Amino acid sequence: MASALPKFTKIAKVIRLNRHGCTNRPFYHIVVQKTKDNQDGPVIEQVGSFDAMPNNKNEKLVALNFERIQYWLSQGAKLSDPVAQLLGLSGFLPNHPRTIIQAWKNRREPPRERKIEAIKGIAPPLDNPKL
Amino acid sequence: MATRAVMFTIGKFRCFPILKNRVAKFTSSSNLLNTSTFDPGYTRDPSEVFFKENVQALLDRLTGRDYEKVFQNRKLGQRLEPPKYELLTQAEVDQVMVEMEVKLKKKLQMPPLLKEREPVTKILSKDAELQGFDNCKYVFIDISQGINDRKREVVVRDPNGVLRDASWEERQKMCQIYFPLPGRQISMPKMFEETHLQDCLDQGQYQFVLDRACAQFEPDDPDYIRVTRKTYNCIDENNKFSTLRSTRHFGPMVLHLVLCKRMDNLLFHFITSKEVKAAADLVRLFHLVWSDSSPSELDEFQLIENYIQGPAVKKPALELAWQTFLEIEKQRLEALSQQNKASN
Numbered sequence: 001m002a003s004a005l006p007k008f009t010k011i012a013k014v015i016r017l018n019r020h021g022c023t024n025r026p027f028y029h030i031v032v033q034k035t036k037d038n039q040d041g042p043v044i045e046q047v048g049s050f051d052a053m054p055n056n057k058n059e060k061l062v063a064l065n066f067e068r069i070q071y072w073l074s075q076g077a078k079l080s081d082p083v084a085q086l087l088g089l090s091g092f093l094p095n096h097p098r099t100i101i102q103a104w105k106n107r108r109e110p111p112r113e114r115k116i117e118a119i120k121g122i123a124p125p126l127d128n129p130k131l
Numbered sequence: 132m133a134t135r136a137v138m139f140t141i142g143k144f145r146c147f148p149i150l151k152n153r154v155a156k157f158t159s160s161s162n163l164l165n166t167s168t169f170d171p172g173y174t175r176d177p178s179e180v181f182f183k184e185n186v187q188a189l190l191d192r193l194t195g196r197d198y199e200k201v202f203q204n205r206k207l208g209q210r211l212e213p214p215k216y217e218l219l220t221q222a223e224v225d226q227v228m229v230e231m232e233v234k235l236k237k238k239l240q241m242p243p244l245l246k247e248r249e250p251v252t253k254i255l256s257k258d259a260e261l262q263g264f265d266n267c268k269y270v271f272i273d274i275s276q277g278i279n280d281r282k283r284e285v286v287v288r289d290p291n292g293v294l295r296d297a298s299w300e301e302r303q304k305m306c307q308i309y310f311p312l313p314g315r316q317i318s319m320p321k322m323f324e325e326t327h328l329q330d331c332l333d334q335g336q337y338q339f340v341l342d343r344a345c346a347q348f349e350p351d352d353p354d355y356i357r358v359t360r361k362t363y364n365c366i367d368e369n370n371k372f373s374t375l376r377s378t379r380h381f382g383p384m385v386l387h388l389v390l391c392k393r394m395d396n397l398l399f400h401f402i403t404s405k406e407v408k409a410a411a412d413l414v415r416l417f418h419l420v421w422s423d424s425s426p427s428e429l430d431e432f433q434l435i436e437n438y439i440q441g442p443a444v445k446k447p448a449l450e451l452a453w454q455t456f457l458e459i460e461k462q463r464l465e466a467l468s469q470q471n472k473a474s475n
Binding site: 048054058059060061062063064065066067068086089090091095099100102103104106107 | 255256258260261262263264265266267268269270271272273274275276284286287288292294301305308309
Protein backbone atom coordinates (compact mmCIF):
# COMPACT_ATOMS: atom_id res chain seq x y z
CA MET A 1 0.00 0.00 0.00
CA ALA A 2 2.96 2.31 -0.43
CA SER A 3 1.43 4.06 -3.44
CA ALA A 4 -1.84 4.86 -1.55
CA LEU A 5 -0.35 8.17 -0.32
CA PRO A 6 -2.24 11.01 -2.09
CA LYS A 7 -0.33 13.02 -4.65
CA PHE A 8 -0.56 16.78 -4.17
CA THR A 9 -0.15 18.67 -7.43
CA LYS A 10 0.75 22.31 -7.01
CA ILE A 11 -2.13 24.49 -8.24
CA ALA A 12 -1.02 27.76 -9.75
CA LYS A 13 -1.84 31.00 -7.92
CA VAL A 14 -2.99 34.07 -9.77
CA ILE A 15 -3.51 37.72 -8.94
CA ARG A 16 -6.74 38.82 -10.54
CA LEU A 17 -9.83 41.02 -10.21
CA ASN A 18 -12.84 39.70 -8.29
CA ARG A 19 -16.03 41.56 -9.09
CA HIS A 20 -17.92 42.81 -6.05
CA GLY A 21 -20.30 45.74 -5.82
CA CYS A 22 -23.80 45.28 -7.28
CA THR A 23 -25.73 45.46 -10.52
CA ASN A 24 -24.46 48.21 -12.83
CA ARG A 25 -21.97 49.23 -10.17
CA PRO A 26 -18.81 47.14 -10.36
CA PHE A 27 -16.12 47.27 -7.68
CA TYR A 28 -13.17 44.93 -7.98
CA HIS A 29 -11.04 43.37 -5.26
CA ILE A 30 -7.51 42.56 -6.42
CA VAL A 31 -6.92 39.12 -4.87
CA VAL A 32 -4.51 36.23 -4.84
CA GLN A 33 -6.40 33.00 -5.54
CA LYS A 34 -5.79 29.50 -6.82
CA THR A 35 -6.58 29.41 -10.55
CA LYS A 36 -9.17 26.68 -10.25
CA ASP A 37 -11.21 28.46 -7.54
CA ASN A 38 -14.30 30.40 -8.56
CA GLN A 39 -14.40 34.14 -8.60
CA ASP A 40 -16.60 34.11 -5.47
CA GLY A 41 -14.73 31.21 -3.91
CA PRO A 42 -11.95 31.11 -1.31
CA VAL A 43 -9.38 33.86 -1.51
CA ILE A 44 -5.82 33.52 -0.24
CA GLU A 45 -5.22 37.24 0.30
CA GLN A 46 -6.65 40.54 -0.86
CA VAL A 47 -3.90 42.77 -2.19
CA GLY A 48 -5.88 45.77 -3.34
CA SER A 49 -9.02 47.19 -4.86
CA PHE A 50 -10.07 48.87 -8.07
CA ASP A 51 -13.09 51.13 -8.39
CA ALA A 52 -14.14 51.00 -12.06
CA MET A 53 -16.64 53.87 -11.76
CA PRO A 54 -15.08 57.32 -11.94
CA ASN A 55 -15.90 59.59 -9.01
CA ASN A 56 -17.10 63.19 -9.15
CA LYS A 57 -13.49 64.34 -9.74
CA ASN A 58 -13.30 61.98 -12.74
CA GLU A 59 -10.81 59.69 -10.98
CA LYS A 60 -10.69 55.90 -10.81
CA LEU A 61 -9.22 54.84 -7.46
CA VAL A 62 -6.82 51.91 -7.31
CA ALA A 63 -5.28 50.61 -4.09
CA LEU A 64 -2.32 48.22 -4.44
CA ASN A 65 -0.34 46.52 -1.67
CA PHE A 66 2.96 46.52 -3.58
CA GLU A 67 4.84 44.78 -0.80
CA ARG A 68 2.53 41.76 -0.85
CA ILE A 69 2.24 41.73 -4.66
CA GLN A 70 6.02 41.55 -4.84
CA TYR A 71 5.98 38.65 -2.39
CA TRP A 72 3.37 36.66 -4.33
CA LEU A 73 5.15 37.31 -7.63
CA SER A 74 8.28 35.92 -6.03
CA GLN A 75 6.30 32.83 -5.04
CA GLY A 76 5.35 32.26 -8.69
CA ALA A 77 1.90 33.80 -8.87
CA LYS A 78 0.67 34.81 -12.32
CA LEU A 79 -1.03 38.06 -13.20
CA SER A 80 -4.31 38.35 -15.08
CA ASP A 81 -4.38 40.81 -17.98
CA PRO A 82 -6.40 43.57 -16.26
CA VAL A 83 -4.19 43.42 -13.16
CA ALA A 84 -1.07 43.53 -15.32
CA GLN A 85 -2.50 46.56 -17.11
CA LEU A 86 -3.20 48.31 -13.79
CA LEU A 87 0.30 47.60 -12.54
CA GLY A 88 1.68 48.97 -15.82
CA LEU A 89 -0.37 52.14 -15.47
CA SER A 90 0.82 52.61 -11.89
CA GLY A 91 4.47 52.41 -12.95
CA PHE A 92 5.23 49.19 -11.04
CA LEU A 93 5.57 47.19 -14.28
CA PRO A 94 6.24 48.32 -17.85
CA ASN A 95 3.26 49.48 -19.92
CA HIS A 96 1.11 46.54 -21.00
CA PRO A 97 0.75 46.11 -24.79
CA ARG A 98 -3.03 45.94 -24.38
CA THR A 99 -3.13 49.43 -22.86
CA ILE A 100 -1.04 50.78 -25.72
CA ILE A 101 -3.26 49.11 -28.33
CA GLN A 102 -6.44 50.37 -26.62
CA ALA A 103 -5.03 53.91 -26.51
CA TRP A 104 -4.14 53.71 -30.20
CA LYS A 105 -7.62 52.48 -31.06
CA ASN A 106 -9.24 55.29 -29.06
CA ARG A 107 -7.12 57.90 -30.82
CA ARG A 108 -7.76 56.49 -34.26
CA GLU A 109 -10.55 58.10 -36.31
CA PRO A 110 -13.76 56.08 -36.26
CA PRO A 111 -14.27 54.19 -39.61
CA ARG A 112 -16.18 56.16 -42.26
CA GLU A 113 -19.87 55.23 -42.40
CA ARG A 114 -20.75 53.62 -45.73
CA LYS A 115 -23.97 55.03 -47.12
CA ILE A 116 -26.14 52.37 -48.82
CA GLU A 117 -27.92 53.82 -51.92
CA ALA A 118 -31.51 52.71 -52.48
CA ILE A 119 -32.37 51.32 -56.00
CA LYS A 120 -35.88 52.38 -57.08
CA GLY A 121 -38.42 49.67 -57.55
CA ILE A 122 -36.49 47.14 -55.56
CA ALA A 123 -36.79 46.62 -51.76
CA PRO A 124 -35.47 49.60 -49.73
CA PRO A 125 -32.34 49.27 -47.52
CA LEU A 126 -33.10 47.85 -44.10
CA ASP A 127 -32.07 50.95 -42.16
CA ASN A 128 -34.50 53.29 -43.96
CA PRO A 129 -37.93 51.62 -44.47
CA LYS A 130 -39.61 54.90 -45.60
CA LEU A 131 -37.75 54.99 -48.92
CA MET B 132 -18.46 59.59 9.75
CA ALA B 133 -21.87 61.06 9.00
CA THR B 134 -22.98 60.86 12.64
CA ARG B 135 -19.81 62.59 13.83
CA ALA B 136 -20.40 65.43 11.33
CA VAL B 137 -23.97 65.76 12.60
CA MET B 138 -22.65 65.89 16.18
CA PHE B 139 -20.31 68.72 15.30
CA THR B 140 -23.03 70.79 13.70
CA ILE B 141 -26.02 70.22 15.96
CA GLY B 142 -24.23 70.02 19.30
CA LYS B 143 -22.25 73.18 18.88
CA PHE B 144 -24.47 75.42 16.81
CA ARG B 145 -27.74 75.47 18.62
CA CYS B 146 -29.82 78.56 17.81
CA PHE B 147 -27.53 81.42 18.85
CA PRO B 148 -29.13 84.74 17.99
CA ILE B 149 -26.27 86.47 16.19
CA LEU B 150 -26.55 90.24 16.57
CA LYS B 151 -24.45 90.96 13.51
CA ASN B 152 -24.74 94.73 13.70
CA ARG B 153 -23.40 94.81 17.21
CA VAL B 154 -20.51 92.56 16.35
CA ALA B 155 -19.56 94.67 13.32
CA LYS B 156 -19.48 97.86 15.40
CA PHE B 157 -17.31 96.26 18.06
CA THR B 158 -14.64 95.04 15.66
CA SER B 159 -14.44 98.25 13.64
CA SER B 160 -14.05 100.54 16.64
CA SER B 161 -11.30 98.56 18.39
CA ASN B 162 -7.56 98.83 18.57
CA LEU B 163 -4.88 100.42 16.40
CA LEU B 164 -3.47 97.04 15.40
CA ASN B 165 -6.60 95.99 13.49
CA THR B 166 -5.12 94.61 10.26
CA SER B 167 -7.20 92.79 7.65
CA THR B 168 -7.69 89.05 8.07
CA PHE B 169 -6.13 88.32 4.68
CA ASP B 170 -2.92 90.06 5.53
CA PRO B 171 -0.38 87.29 6.29
CA GLY B 172 1.32 89.51 8.85
CA TYR B 173 4.84 88.21 8.22
CA THR B 174 6.89 86.51 5.52
CA ARG B 175 9.41 84.84 7.82
CA ASP B 176 9.43 81.07 8.10
CA PRO B 177 7.93 80.51 11.59
CA SER B 178 9.41 77.01 11.93
CA GLU B 179 12.89 78.55 12.33
CA VAL B 180 11.73 80.07 15.59
CA PHE B 181 9.07 77.64 16.77
CA PHE B 182 11.32 74.62 17.30
CA LYS B 183 14.01 76.36 19.37
CA GLU B 184 14.22 74.97 22.90
CA ASN B 185 14.16 78.31 24.69
CA VAL B 186 11.14 79.46 22.66
CA GLN B 187 9.33 76.19 23.44
CA ALA B 188 10.10 76.59 27.15
CA LEU B 189 8.72 80.14 27.18
CA LEU B 190 5.58 79.15 25.29
CA ASP B 191 5.07 76.26 27.69
CA ARG B 192 5.32 78.62 30.69
CA LEU B 193 2.94 81.10 29.08
CA THR B 194 0.33 78.41 28.36
CA GLY B 195 -0.23 77.73 32.04
CA ARG B 196 -1.27 74.55 33.82
CA ASP B 197 -4.91 74.78 34.79
CA TYR B 198 -5.58 71.07 35.45
CA GLU B 199 -9.33 71.68 35.80
CA LYS B 200 -9.54 73.19 32.33
CA VAL B 201 -7.24 70.71 30.58
CA PHE B 202 -9.03 67.63 31.88
CA GLN B 203 -12.58 68.96 31.79
CA ASN B 204 -15.26 66.82 30.12
CA ARG B 205 -15.80 68.28 26.68
CA LYS B 206 -18.89 67.51 24.64
CA LEU B 207 -17.29 66.09 21.51
CA GLY B 208 -19.74 63.34 20.63
CA GLN B 209 -18.14 60.73 22.87
CA ARG B 210 -19.79 59.02 25.80
CA LEU B 211 -19.15 60.86 29.08
CA GLU B 212 -18.32 58.77 32.12
CA PRO B 213 -19.05 59.71 35.73
CA PRO B 214 -15.95 60.49 37.84
CA LYS B 215 -14.30 57.70 39.85
CA TYR B 216 -13.43 58.23 43.50
CA GLU B 217 -10.57 56.18 44.99
CA LEU B 218 -8.98 55.98 48.43
CA LEU B 219 -5.20 56.29 48.09
CA THR B 220 -2.12 56.72 50.24
CA GLN B 221 0.07 59.80 49.79
CA ALA B 222 2.64 57.77 47.83
CA GLU B 223 -0.05 56.52 45.45
CA VAL B 224 -1.39 60.04 45.01
CA ASP B 225 2.10 61.26 44.08
CA GLN B 226 2.40 58.49 41.51
CA VAL B 227 -0.98 59.34 40.02
CA MET B 228 0.09 63.00 39.78
CA VAL B 229 3.21 61.93 37.88
CA GLU B 230 1.04 59.95 35.42
CA MET B 231 -1.32 62.93 35.08
CA GLU B 232 1.65 65.16 34.31
CA VAL B 233 2.54 62.89 31.38
CA LYS B 234 -1.07 62.96 30.13
CA LEU B 235 -1.16 66.73 30.51
CA LYS B 236 1.98 67.16 28.42
CA LYS B 237 0.36 65.09 25.71
CA LYS B 238 -2.85 67.17 25.81
CA LEU B 239 -0.88 70.41 25.73
CA GLN B 240 1.36 69.41 22.84
CA MET B 241 1.46 72.47 20.59
CA PRO B 242 0.61 72.09 16.88
CA PRO B 243 3.59 73.53 14.99
CA LEU B 244 3.70 76.80 13.09
CA LEU B 245 5.10 76.01 9.64
CA LYS B 246 5.24 77.86 6.38
CA GLU B 247 2.93 76.84 3.52
CA ARG B 248 3.96 73.69 1.70
CA GLU B 249 5.29 73.86 -1.86
CA PRO B 250 3.05 72.27 -4.52
CA VAL B 251 4.11 68.83 -5.80
CA THR B 252 5.62 68.96 -9.30
CA LYS B 253 7.45 65.64 -9.68
CA ILE B 254 6.76 63.77 -12.93
CA LEU B 255 7.74 60.10 -12.91
CA SER B 256 7.21 59.24 -16.57
CA LYS B 257 5.81 60.71 -19.78
CA ASP B 258 4.31 57.99 -21.98
CA ALA B 259 2.94 59.56 -25.14
CA GLU B 260 1.89 56.11 -26.42
CA LEU B 261 -0.71 55.87 -23.62
CA GLN B 262 -2.55 59.05 -24.57
CA GLY B 263 -6.30 58.50 -24.62
CA PHE B 264 -6.23 55.06 -22.99
CA ASP B 265 -9.17 56.25 -20.86
CA ASN B 266 -11.21 59.42 -20.30
CA CYS B 267 -10.44 59.72 -16.60
CA LYS B 268 -7.30 59.70 -14.48
CA TYR B 269 -6.24 56.74 -12.39
CA VAL B 270 -5.07 57.44 -8.82
CA PHE B 271 -2.89 54.71 -7.31
CA ILE B 272 -2.10 54.41 -3.61
CA ASP B 273 0.33 51.97 -2.01
CA ILE B 274 -1.52 50.29 0.86
CA SER B 275 1.49 48.47 2.32
CA GLN B 276 1.40 48.36 6.11
CA GLY B 277 3.69 50.33 8.35
CA ILE B 278 4.34 53.40 6.18
CA ASN B 279 3.90 56.93 7.45
CA ASP B 280 1.09 58.72 5.59
CA ARG B 281 3.40 61.54 4.56
CA LYS B 282 5.76 59.06 2.89
CA ARG B 283 3.10 56.85 1.31
CA GLU B 284 3.38 56.55 -2.50
CA VAL B 285 0.37 58.12 -4.22
CA VAL B 286 0.70 58.51 -8.00
CA VAL B 287 -1.67 59.64 -10.71
CA ARG B 288 -1.79 58.53 -14.35
CA ASP B 289 -3.42 61.29 -16.39
CA PRO B 290 -5.34 60.60 -19.65
CA ASN B 291 -2.45 62.18 -21.56
CA GLY B 292 -0.16 59.40 -20.41
CA VAL B 293 1.82 61.34 -17.79
CA LEU B 294 2.59 59.52 -14.53
CA ARG B 295 3.12 62.01 -11.72
CA ASP B 296 3.23 62.22 -7.92
CA ALA B 297 -0.21 63.11 -6.56
CA SER B 298 -0.82 66.69 -5.45
CA TRP B 299 -1.18 67.35 -1.72
CA GLU B 300 -5.00 67.46 -1.92
CA GLU B 301 -5.20 64.18 -3.88
CA ARG B 302 -2.75 62.57 -1.48
CA GLN B 303 -4.60 63.61 1.67
CA LYS B 304 -7.93 62.49 0.19
CA MET B 305 -6.56 59.06 -0.73
CA CYS B 306 -4.89 58.54 2.64
CA GLN B 307 -8.09 59.48 4.41
CA ILE B 308 -10.14 57.06 2.28
CA TYR B 309 -7.88 54.05 2.85
CA PHE B 310 -6.36 54.92 6.25
CA PRO B 311 -8.94 57.13 7.94
CA LEU B 312 -7.98 59.33 10.89
CA PRO B 313 -10.74 60.11 13.42
CA GLY B 314 -12.25 63.56 13.21
CA ARG B 315 -11.04 64.14 9.66
CA GLN B 316 -13.34 64.39 6.66
CA ILE B 317 -12.36 63.45 3.13
CA SER B 318 -13.23 66.86 1.67
CA MET B 319 -12.85 70.14 3.53
CA PRO B 320 -15.84 70.81 5.83
CA LYS B 321 -17.99 73.82 4.88
CA MET B 322 -17.20 75.28 8.30
CA PHE B 323 -13.77 76.35 7.08
CA GLU B 324 -15.07 78.41 4.16
CA GLU B 325 -14.75 82.16 4.74
CA THR B 326 -18.39 83.08 5.50
CA HIS B 327 -19.07 80.09 7.74
CA LEU B 328 -15.73 80.47 9.49
CA GLN B 329 -16.56 84.09 10.25
CA ASP B 330 -19.89 82.95 11.72
CA CYS B 331 -18.15 80.47 14.02
CA LEU B 332 -15.65 83.07 15.19
CA ASP B 333 -18.41 85.62 15.80
CA GLN B 334 -20.03 83.10 18.11
CA GLY B 335 -16.75 82.80 20.01
CA GLN B 336 -16.12 79.13 19.15
CA TYR B 337 -12.34 79.63 18.99
CA GLN B 338 -11.19 76.41 20.66
CA PHE B 339 -13.62 74.31 18.64
CA VAL B 340 -12.47 75.83 15.33
CA LEU B 341 -8.80 75.35 16.20
CA ASP B 342 -9.28 71.77 17.44
CA ARG B 343 -11.19 70.83 14.31
CA ALA B 344 -8.61 72.51 12.07
CA CYS B 345 -5.94 70.50 13.87
CA ALA B 346 -7.82 67.26 13.20
CA GLN B 347 -8.72 68.09 9.59
CA PHE B 348 -5.52 69.57 8.14
CA GLU B 349 -1.79 68.99 8.19
CA PRO B 350 0.13 71.88 9.85
CA ASP B 351 1.70 73.03 6.59
CA ASP B 352 -1.61 73.02 4.67
CA PRO B 353 -2.42 76.52 3.33
CA ASP B 354 -6.02 76.10 4.57
CA TYR B 355 -4.82 75.28 8.10
CA ILE B 356 -2.59 78.34 8.12
CA ARG B 357 -5.41 80.54 6.83
CA VAL B 358 -7.94 79.26 9.40
CA THR B 359 -5.57 79.44 12.38
CA ARG B 360 -4.25 82.90 11.50
CA LYS B 361 -7.78 84.21 11.09
CA THR B 362 -8.76 82.74 14.48
CA TYR B 363 -5.68 84.14 16.23
CA ASN B 364 -6.30 87.60 14.73
CA CYS B 365 -9.95 87.45 15.76
CA ILE B 366 -9.02 86.55 19.35
CA ASP B 367 -6.49 89.37 19.38
CA GLU B 368 -9.06 91.90 18.12
CA ASN B 369 -11.66 90.83 20.67
CA ASN B 370 -9.22 90.36 23.58
CA LYS B 371 -10.45 86.82 24.31
CA PHE B 372 -7.08 85.42 25.34
CA SER B 373 -8.42 83.60 28.39
CA THR B 374 -10.44 81.21 26.19
CA LEU B 375 -7.22 79.63 24.91
CA ARG B 376 -5.21 79.72 28.13
CA SER B 377 -4.15 76.19 29.24
CA THR B 378 -4.96 74.76 25.84
CA ARG B 379 -2.55 73.48 23.23
CA HIS B 380 -3.29 76.44 20.94
CA PHE B 381 -2.13 79.24 23.25
CA GLY B 382 1.57 78.79 22.45
CA PRO B 383 1.22 78.94 18.66
CA MET B 384 -1.14 81.92 19.00
CA VAL B 385 1.38 83.85 21.13
CA LEU B 386 4.20 83.11 18.69
CA HIS B 387 2.02 84.22 15.77
CA LEU B 388 1.20 87.51 17.50
CA VAL B 389 4.86 88.11 18.36
CA LEU B 390 5.89 87.44 14.74
CA CYS B 391 3.20 89.87 13.52
CA LYS B 392 4.29 92.40 16.16
CA ARG B 393 0.75 92.42 17.51
CA MET B 394 1.43 91.28 21.04
CA ASP B 395 0.51 94.54 22.77
CA ASN B 396 -3.10 93.52 23.43
CA LEU B 397 -1.86 90.35 25.08
CA LEU B 398 0.62 92.31 27.19
CA PHE B 399 -2.17 94.66 28.22
CA HIS B 400 -4.26 91.62 29.21
CA PHE B 401 -1.43 90.22 31.36
CA ILE B 402 -0.77 93.54 33.09
CA THR B 403 -4.43 94.21 33.87
CA SER B 404 -4.85 90.69 35.28
CA LYS B 405 -1.67 91.24 37.36
CA GLU B 406 0.31 88.34 35.84
CA VAL B 407 3.76 89.91 35.92
CA LYS B 408 5.65 86.66 35.27
CA ALA B 409 3.63 85.99 32.13
CA ALA B 410 4.13 89.60 30.92
CA ALA B 411 7.88 89.31 31.48
CA ASP B 412 7.98 85.96 29.64
CA LEU B 413 6.17 87.56 26.72
CA VAL B 414 8.72 90.37 26.51
CA ARG B 415 11.57 87.84 26.71
CA LEU B 416 9.95 85.90 23.85
CA PHE B 417 9.73 89.11 21.81
CA HIS B 418 13.45 89.71 22.23
CA LEU B 419 14.29 86.09 21.40
CA VAL B 420 12.26 86.17 18.20
CA TRP B 421 13.28 89.60 16.91
CA SER B 422 16.87 89.99 18.06
CA ASP B 423 17.73 86.34 18.80
CA SER B 424 19.21 87.27 22.16
CA SER B 425 17.88 87.20 25.71
CA PRO B 426 17.71 90.67 27.25
CA SER B 427 20.24 91.57 29.91
CA GLU B 428 17.82 92.83 32.59
CA LEU B 429 16.99 90.21 35.18
CA ASP B 430 14.37 92.34 36.93
CA GLU B 431 10.94 91.65 35.43
CA PHE B 432 9.52 95.11 36.13
CA GLN B 433 12.47 96.77 34.38
CA LEU B 434 12.12 94.40 31.43
CA ILE B 435 8.48 95.30 30.90
CA GLU B 436 9.14 99.03 31.33
CA ASN B 437 11.90 98.95 28.73
CA TYR B 438 9.61 97.20 26.30
CA ILE B 439 6.79 99.72 26.85
CA GLN B 440 9.19 102.65 26.38
CA GLY B 441 10.87 101.02 23.40
CA PRO B 442 9.36 98.62 20.83
CA ALA B 443 5.71 98.79 21.97
CA VAL B 444 3.17 100.00 19.43
CA LYS B 445 0.21 100.79 21.71
CA LYS B 446 2.25 103.01 24.03
CA PRO B 447 -0.48 105.19 25.63
CA ALA B 448 -2.76 102.33 26.73
CA LEU B 449 0.16 100.20 27.97
CA GLU B 450 1.78 103.03 29.92
CA LEU B 451 -1.50 103.83 31.64
CA ALA B 452 -2.08 100.20 32.54
CA TRP B 453 1.50 99.83 33.77
CA GLN B 454 1.32 102.93 35.97
CA THR B 455 -1.98 101.74 37.44
CA PHE B 456 -0.46 98.34 38.15
CA LEU B 457 2.61 99.88 39.83
CA GLU B 458 0.43 102.04 42.08
CA ILE B 459 -1.69 99.05 43.09
CA GLU B 460 1.51 97.08 43.80
CA LYS B 461 2.88 99.93 45.94
CA GLN B 462 -0.35 100.15 47.94
CA ARG B 463 -0.39 96.38 48.38
CA LEU B 464 3.21 96.35 49.66
CA GLU B 465 2.46 99.24 52.06
CA ALA B 466 -0.59 97.42 53.39
CA LEU B 467 1.50 94.26 53.86
CA SER B 468 4.28 96.10 55.71
CA GLN B 469 1.73 97.80 57.98
CA GLN B 470 0.19 94.39 58.73
CA ASN B 471 3.63 92.99 59.58
CA LYS B 472 4.35 95.93 61.90
CA ALA B 473 0.97 95.47 63.60
CA SER B 474 1.52 91.75 64.12
CA ASN B 475 5.09 92.34 65.46
